[in-house]
Amino acid sequence: MASKLRLGAVLVAGSLSLAACKGGAAGGGGDTITVGMFATTSAATSAAFVNTWSVDGVQAGLKAINAAGGVNGKKITLKVCDNAGDPNRDATCARRAVQEKWVAVLGGFDPYAPSQTLPVLEAGSVPYVGFLQGTPAEYQSRVSFPVSIGTVGGYVGTFSQMVHDGCKKPVFVGANDAGSDVTYAQAKDVFGSAPGVTFNGAIKFTSGTTDVTPTVADALAQRPDCLAFGGGGNDAAKFFAAVRKAGSKATLYASPGVLQPQVIAALGKTAEGIKGASDTPMPNSSDPSMQKFLTDLKGYSAKAVPNEFSLIGYASTLLLQQGLTGLGDVTAKGLLKKLGGMSGVKVMNFPPLDFTKTRGSRQYPRMFNSSVWYGVVKNGQWTSSGSQTPTDIGQYIK
Template sequence: MVIRNVIRPKGGTVQLGYGSGGRKGRMAAVLSLSLGIALGATACSGGVGGDAGGDSIKVGAVFALSGVYGAIGGEMLDGVRFAVDEVNAAGGIGGKKVDLEVKDYRSDQSLLPGLANELLQDGVVAVVGPETSTSSVVLDPTMASAKVPMITAAGLNPKGAYSFSVQPLSGYFDLAAEFAKSRGAKALCDLGVSGASFESLQKVLEPAAAKAGLPMGTRIPFDAAASSLTPQVTQLKSDGCTAIFAGGTGPSVLVVSRAMVDLGMTGAILMSQPTNATAATLAQLGAAAPFTSFGLPKVMVADLLPANDPAVPVVRPFADAWKKAGKPPLTTNNAIGYSSVRVVAQAVKDGGPTAEAIYADLKSGKDFPTPMLNYNFGAARNGTLPDRGDGWFTFARWKPDAKAWELTFTGTEPASGR
């Protein structure tokens, strides 16, 4: 992989170094093939945006590597690098290596348009990142104007015509409602960051709860920068909430969980989305770990899956390769970053090495299988929201002493634990 130091007048040099039969059957076969051999030859056609007329294919990456989003962005970038190395080690795409150029926006969203324009001027044919919905929304107009695809981790439905989300948005909300009901909860309560993020959370939680036959309970928006949420959690306790979904970021989940411990709510269950299960968050859960579960893509708990689980043939190769490389425990953010590159690589292979060809392939309505889930960005398959597929999620809690996951809910019955 080619990694560049990026010089910015305002920010200095960013040092980029390494850290540590049926539909499912077809999906497994396609993914196995794509991981096991070099990606095939591609057609070279002109198009809008950059092209791969030289010896490499330029792909940009925009992530926060410091600040409030730094933990998430750093983990996603690790997954991106791993995938790029994998593609290049297999011979590249059509014999061309992927040239990855990384920009760090330092959790300062005002820097995003300028950094993206630098990538566009360098001729990238696609951009992966950023790691949050709000940051992605900032870049939507820039990427749409340039007609260069952006493979983002936005949890919200991307507004930009050239924005495609690989955030595993759908499946775990259904499981969250089923999990709550299995624990005898009378309603599903939630807290989330105020604004568009909170409104989006309601749009996915409400139908999930209705599907499970569970009413929605108390719903409270909060400021993402809040250092204490004791009043809000006190309200949840007063209203009898025993199953709570906490949106926001990993740090905000920690604030909620600590308030629950202080208020003696350790008999309740706290749930959150997979991207919040960062290494930093897990290390700080403390007394909240036993009652906090994250909706995880099954690739994160591949070792815990029974051999007959249909996800195993798809998720195990990546999970095993990650472990063999001596990486830290796999996180959802690692898997999102990895999946972003696999999507771009397949679009280049099948469509061509130009921004225009990549965009057309992404919009073609075909499946893009990855170890996390099966993506389809065609209008007939839920627009740019990811298609969950069946059985790709589970709920699990982190065991700090063992530094390992324990399944808590598989979708049919409690697996173990709370």
């Protein structure tokens, strides 16, 4: 579930030894190990999804690792390459990763990965560690080592949550773009396999539409008991507000990736009770690993936002740490080889990962974790919906 919020978030620059686009010796030479990440920390176009949350999560994780002595006696240096939401700049970032001998590229969200970055990283054998996967190509690449189910979990998980909740006449409203075709098919697969559920297909809308009234009318004409929305956060805010204004009592759904804190704040009371599935544990989880994440994130910056983007970034550093520990050949190829042979890998409270086995799925063979966490907006923030135990939705992964 990849949100396309057009947020002008500002990158918080801490006085850290983790340098953005600076750093020590290349790769694992000298006293440092150089890693990097691609991030949209500025916007070259109005469509750019500015995401500094992932950078904050990676910075927080590496700061904690370095403060504890680093890995194998070496500190980890981070280089952040700003792609500005421009595919050409994204490709340049990937070439830098190879040329400057980054040992790994860490978790963020890269909409241009299939066409711009993954082919370059594959050619250079650079591990793509803990990314928030958004496209099938990212679940297929030999250099990809995801921690979570990725954006697929946000949508398929939310559809499964609707079935779990007993929805009989669900309606899904999604953006009218080529990238959403996979999501429409996923909705059909989930609802079509559920007994007693009537689903008439997705209702499509154009992102950025000022007047959402016609779309809302089309959705409510089906008399839904449950209504899910997929698309940008700004569109979600307009849509849900219009649905409630029209008097609908349908239970509302959207993934946390769509309803970011700013969107929930904009919706106010309307956001209360909206449900959705997350590919990461909810920030209010009492699990010790989640509490450490929150502590380390706050220790990096009081302004850092705990959401799925920052959590995935943080989790990627923990996977990196395990891959580097005891590694003799501290190079991208050396790390790639070790990660590929690791099983029973525990990262926070995600289910254990086994990178030695692929999934029997044509589109998502390297989805090593198919669990989601069901949540609900309560008192202005996402919280666990019932149990904090994740739900495996592997049955819906085709």
